[in-house]
Amino acid sequence: MFSIEHDFDATVVTLVDEGARHLQEDVVISSFEDCVTVEQYDPRSDTLQRITLSLSQMGDLVTAVNLPEGVYRRKA
Template sequence: MFTIEHDFDATVITLIDEPEAAPLQGDVIITAFDDRVVLRQDEPDSDRYSEITLSARQLDELRAALNLPEGGYRLTRR
């Protein structure tokens, strides 16, 4: 399950782990700004969380990597 919310300066996507998943993982919150994307995952057994910030270029590379075979690549800007 997931939710999408549009704030003034960002889009917030929350990925909610379903109970049938084993083991249950913490929810993932993705906040997309114009210049970066922040991924935050709550740790289900504590009040802590992990956070990763990707630049817009890193996000483009991740998007491309999801659809490419194994190997090394460099994206060129148009």
């Protein structure tokens, strides 16, 4: 399950892990004007882990999802 919210300065997507097996914590993806952040609570360290991607990195990730194994460079 996931939700999408449009805030003043960001679009926020929350991914909820559903199922009978061991569940992971929710993942929150926030898309800003100049970057994308991915956050997930880590219960082992009791901290919120955050990764910040540039828009170029995010574009590479989106492109990579459907490609076979290899090394690629997107055309500008």
